[in-house]
Amino acid sequence: MNTNTPNSTLRMELLKRYGEPRDRLVREKERKIITSISRTTTWKLEREGKFPKRKQLGPKSCAWLLSDLLIWINEK
Template sequence: MTTSTPTYLLPTTEQRAEMLRIAGEHERLVRDDERQKITTISRSRTWELERMGKHPLRRKLGSNSVAWLLSDLLWFIHQPSHKEAA
């Protein structure tokens, strides 16, 4: 029997608001350097997890730039599956 990490589920509007309130933050886009500090996951591992549906998806800002919603990352790191994914 194999064990797999659960698929990442997006937070509800209420869960997003609660995560941001607890962190004392407002909703904003987070670039890769800050994403790595928040999640402690490398760029290549993040890419793998996104492809497997186990990490919040990046949002394309331009031809060479991407970002993630802060609330998505805060929700992700507070899920038990985050520790397994890292």
């Protein structure tokens, strides 16, 4: 994944292209549908710095920003 952090304008343009009105958090079940990769592969890629980092929501809960996932898909 690119180490440069995309600005908010780029994020909003990408979300609009995919028909999303705003950025939102995506949980594991939806992340798998969006990216088509397994939980294990996601974890490995994340550890290697090749996948967006998850946001910790609580002790046992995490999610990804939809815009981060869409940026990752477009960089592939």
